[in-house]
Amino acid sequence: MHINGEGIRLTIHRYIAIVSVLIVLTMTVLDGTVVNVALPILATDFKVSDSQAVWLVTIYQLIITMLLLPLSSLGDIYSYKRNYLIGILIFTLGSAFCALSQNFAMIVGARALQGIGAAFVMSMNVALVRLIYPPEFLGRGLALNAMVIAIASAAGPTLAGAILSVASWQWLFLINVPFGIIAFLMGYRFLPQNPSRIHKVKFDWLSAIANIVVFGSIFYSLGNFARKGDVSPSVILLVFGLITGAFYVRHLKGKENPMFPIDLLKIKLYLLSVLTSTSSFIGQNISMIVLPFLFLNGLGFSEITTGLLMTPWPLATMIVSPFAARFVEKHNAGATAACGMFVYALGVVFLMLIPQEGVSEWNIAWRMALCGCGFGMFQTPNNIVMISATPVNRSGAAGGMQSTARIGGQTLGATIVTLVFAWMSVPTDAGSISNGAPGVRTGLIIALCFAVLAGIFSFSRVSSIKNQKSKPG
Numbered sequence: 051m052h053i054n055g056e057g058i059r060l061t062i063h064r065y066i067a068i069v070s071v072l073i074v075l076t077m078t079v080l081d082g083t084v085v086n087v088a089l090p091i092l093a094t095d096f097k098v099s100d101s102q103a104v105w106l107v108t109i110y111q112l113i114i115t116m117l118l119l120p121l122s123s124l125g126d127i128y129s130y131k132r133n134y135l136i137g138i139l140i141f142t143l144g145s146a147f148c149a150l151s152q153n154f155a156m157i158v159g160a161r162a163l164q165g166i167g168a169a170f171v172m173s174m175n176v177a178l179v180r181l182i183y184p185p186e187f188l189g190r191g192l193a194l195n196a197m198v199i200a201i202a203s204a205a206g207p208t209l210a211g212a213i214l215s216v217a218s219w220q221w222l223f224l225i226n227v228p229f230g231i232i233a234f235l236m237g238y239r240f241l242p243q244n245p246s247r248i249h250k251v252k253f254d255w256l257s258a259i260a261n262i263v264v265f266g267s268i269f270y271s272l273g274n275f276a277r278k279g280d281v282s283p284s285v286i287l288l289v290f291g292l293i294t295g296a297f298y299v300r301h302l303k304g305k306e307n308p309m310f311p312i313d314l315l316k317i318k319l320y321l322l323s324v325l326t327s328t329s330s331f332i333g334q335n336i337s338m339i340v341l342p343f344l345f346l347n348g349l350g351f352s353e354i355t356t357g358l359l360m361t362p363w364p365l366a367t368m369i370v371s372p373f374a375a376r377f378v379e380k381h382n383a384g385a386t387a388a389c390g391m392f393v394y395a396l397g398v399v400f401l402m403l404i405p406q407e408g409v410s411e412w413n414i415a416w417r418m419a420l421c422g423c424g425f426g427m428f429q430t431p432n433n434i435v436m437i438s439a440t441p442v443n444r445s446g447a448a449g450g451m452q453s454t455a456r457i458g459g460q461t462l463g464a465t466i467v468t469l470v471f472a473w474m475s476v477p478t479d480a481g482s483i484s485n486g487a488p489g490v491r492t493g494l495i496i497a498l499c500f501a502v503l504a505g506i507f508s509f510s511r512v513s514s515i516k517n518q519k520s521k522p523g
Contacts, residue, residue, distance in 0.1 A: 063240045067182050068194070070236035074138055075175060075195060076202045077226050077233075078168040081145075082110065083206030085161075088219045095219070096154040106161050108273065113165030114172065115457050116266045120258035121173040122450025123309040127251050130177045130446060131241045135234060137170025142230030148223035172457075176437060176449025181242045186379070188437065193375030193430040197368045257309040260298040267291030269458075272465045311447040314440050319511055320448070323436035324455050326507040330391060330428060331459025332466070333500030337398060337421065338363070339467045340493035344401075348490065349409060362415045366422025367429065375430045383431035384511035390427025391505035397421030398498045402491065428508070435511060463500075467493055 085092075085106055093103035125133045144163030151157035175195065183191035213221050271288035274280070302308035315321045338360070345356040378386050397420035404414065433452060440448040471489045 066236050067240040070233045072198050073233040074171050075198055078171055079199050079202035080206050084210035084222050091219050098154050109162050110165045113162050114169045116262045117169035118173050118450045118454045119261050119309050121170055122446040125174050125446035130174045131243055133170050134174040137167045138234045141167025145223040145226035149220040172453045173450045177445035180445045189375035189434045192433045193371045196371045196429045201368055251307050264291050264295040311451050317439055319439040322507050322511045326504050327455040328459040329500045329504035331456050332463040333497040335460040335463030336467055336493050336497040340490045344490050359414050362419040363422035366419040367426040370423050370426025371430045374427050378431045383435045384508055387428045387431040388505045388509035390424045391501055394421050394424030395501040402494050
């Protein structure tokens with residue numbers, strides 16, 4: 051009886067720890083989307099141009115990308131739990147500062163602070179999930195994460211619109227404060243600690259600085275190219291980032307726990323999983339960006355209808371992910387993920403074949419749902435393979451690389467769309483873009499290519515996964 055009571059207590063503790071993780075994950079994902087809706091209002095309030103206002107989105111994403119791997123390494127060395135709690139505090143504090151901002155410089159700084167907190171949280175998320183869930187249920191934990199990300203991504207614009215319809219923009223940030231406090235208190239009490247290390251490893255500050263410089267300079271320069279900024283500074287910054295990257299990788303060789311996980315990338319299964327993930331998110335984000343142009347300008351739907359037409363995708367992903375997680379407990383995750391990516395590719399093909407006139411909302415909705423089903427079949431199995439292929443003591447690095455692949459892929463996808471639209475001089479006046487227009491069609495073709503590439507990468511893992519499962523223990 052005592053054992054059963056102890057088991058129940060541990061189960062309750064696990065559930066509370068899971069809730070803490072999901073609350074903060076929801077907050078950080080939502081803050082990546084809700085601000086987009088408020089940009090015109092923020093630009094007016096702070097008397098800045100629309101292009102300047104976009105910095106409120108850019109700085110958040112850029113800071114996260116630059117810090118994910120250094121903070122993941124910090125968690126591996128010291129404590130996932132402690133880093134996670136620090137991240138919650140910083141993110142909550144940044145949210146409060148955003149709401150209290152009196153000028154544009156202050157809110158940009160507060161958004162950067164939010165980005166630091168989000169980077170702490172995202173870099174520890176997968177590592178904590180791996181500690182909370184028993185190994186046989188890891189897939190379900192990752193599926194729940196994927197489902198929450200899908201829900202938060204889908205609900206972000208709607209939630210922002212609802213808040214802005216009854217309150218000022220400050221409440222977009224203030225709403226994080228009570229949830230941040232609750233998640234911190236729950237996490238402080240119930241989140242598990244890292245497995246103890248035999249010997250301590252020193253944090254590599256040189257690698258951390260190099261990582262920030264490399265990711266910051268490369269992604270900023272690519273974004274500047276896409277925005278048609280000055281070419282010469284962008285080229286110089288890109289070359290500087292690439293040269294620094296070469297020295298960075300050389301510096302990491304031979305290190306026991308390198309910050310950029312070149313040791314993990316030597317594991318064929320993990321490398322293929324990273325390439326699969328990056329390719330898939332490039333393709334997904336390209337589709338998600340160009341499709342509103344198709345629905346709104348090309349097919350003439352209203353803004354509200356366009357938003358609703360985008361919903362079946364994340365909704366289908368949310369529904370399918372848990373089933374995919376259970377399915378791969380007994381079946382090959384690589385083959386499942388590959389099938390999912392080919393289903394997604396099929397959905398993109400059907401979207402490209404939408405008739406230009408007389409198309410109904412239902413005729414679009416099922417195609418979007420097909421893409422979402424494919425991505426739901428893909429995402430969780432792929433994450434399971436990526437994390438399971440690595441040692442437990444490198445969970446932070448594995449999770450950080452997973453988040454880097456996702457955010458980096460999304461950023462590259464957005465950059466590709468911007469470059470395509472800029473190079474092809476796609477007009478943006480109403481009615482000028484159809485599914486036959488070069489920009490949208492080219493974007494969907496590129497998305498299709500990356501989806502097929504991700505499917506090929508995933509399918510190439512099938513034999514490696516079989517060999518991994520056949521090993522004793």
